[in-house]
Amino acid sequence: MPRTRDLPLLKPEGDWCCPPLTERPLTAEEAERTAVMFKALGDPVRLRLFSAVASHQGGEACVCDISDVGVSQPTVSHHLKKLREAGLLSSERRGTWVYYRVEPAALAAMGALLTQAAAT
Amino acid sequence: MPRTRDLPLLKPEGDWCCPPLTERPLTAEEAERTAVMFKALGDPVRLRLFSAVASHQGGEACVCDISDVGVSQPTVSHHLKKLREAGLLSSERRGTWVYYRVEPAALAAMGALLTQAAAT
Numbered sequence: 001m002p003r004t005r006d007l008p009l010l011k012p013e014g015d016w017c018c019p020p021l022t023e024r025p026l027t028a029e030e031a032e033r034t035a036v037m038f039k040a041l042g043d044p045v046r047l048r049l050f051s052a053v054a055s056h057q058g059g060e061a062c063v064c065d066i067s068d069v070g071v072s073q074p075t076v077s078h079h080l081k082k083l084r085e086a087g088l089l090s091s092e093r094r095g096t097w098v099y100y101r102v103e104p105a106a107l108a109a110m111g112a113l114l115t116q117a118a119a120t
Numbered sequence: 121m122p123r124t125r126d127l128p129l130l131k132p133e134g135d136w137c138c139p140p141l142t143e144r145p146l147t148a149e150e151a152e153r154t155a156v157m158f159k160a161l162g163d164p165v166r167l168r169l170f171s172a173v174a175s176h177q178g179g180e181a182c183v184c185d186i187s188d189v190g191v192s193q194p195t196v197s198h199h200l201k202k203l204r205e206a207g208l209l210s211s212e213r214r215g216t217w218v219y220y221r222v223e224p225a226a227l228a229a230m231g232a233l234l235t236q237a238a239a240t
Contacts, residue, residue: 021227025172028190031164039162044151047158052145070148107141107234114231 021113037110040086045071046079053080053089054102062097141233157230160206165191166199173200173209174222182217 018030026034041047052066063076071079080100083089088107089100138150146154161167172186183196191199200220203209208227209220 021171021174024175025186026168028164028168031167031171035162035164035167038158038167042155042159042162044148044155047151047155048146048148051141051151054141055144066145069145111231111234114227114234 017109018113034110034113036086037088037106040083040088043079045069045075046083049076049079050083050088050102053100060099060101062099064097137229138233154230154233156206157208157226160203160208163199165189165195166203169196169199170203170208170222173220180219180221182219184217 017033018026041050048069049066052069053061056065063073063080067073067076069076077098080089080091080098084091084100086106088103090103091098091100093099137153138146161170168189169186172189173181176185183193183200187193187196189196197218200209200211200218204211204220206226208223210223211218211220213219
């Protein structure tokens with residue numbers, strides 16, 4: 001069975017974590033869980049790699065597909081691992097390459113948190 | 121005129137920055153601009169403070185309203201300043217206190233980026 005995620009900090013479906021930001025202040029525990037995702041996208045190289053995976057044909061990409069961000073391939077792999085650990089990408093090895101795919105539910109949870117907050 | 125923001129990295133209306141993450145890979149310049157916002161929310165204390173401001177009555181709060189997150193008031197002020205510098209909060213001094221308010225357009229831009237990415 002492929003090892004798709006190192007830290008299952010986020011549940012892949014159901015109630016993810018937290019109410020919309022406008023509803024009530026997050027608890028310390030909720031903030032710890034949610035900040036991990038924001039932090040993962042808080043680096044320009046990681047954000048570029050994330051968008052490269054998200055926009056790649058078929059919704060998945062391997063390191064070989066997205067190495068044009070001006071950093072070395074080991075650095076790309078390091079950042080992809082960080083995104084996976086934060087629950088934003090899943091990964092699967094096929095032959096030589098590891099393929100990465102966006103976790104839609106993680107993005108939806110972040111988006112809902114922010115969009116609902118902005119709507120008030 | 122109140123000094124509402126240190127770094128006007130984000131335009132308050134119109135086209136903010138970037139296409140949805142699924143549309144195409146972000147450029148280096150787009151990623152630099154956008155990562156600033158994610159990074160600002162990538163700290164548990166800042167995220168709690170941000171949700172405290174966002175959920176406070178009237179949509180604004182001063183340090184005096186939201187100091188129950190287990191850190192000192194200077195630390196709270198430091199984090200609020202970081203959120204303001206990232207374009208996520210605006211601030212206004214009234215008498216003794218500085219009042220903070222969420223920038224809805226910044227949140228909407230982040231939410232749209234993520235929600236549209238998750239929808240594909």
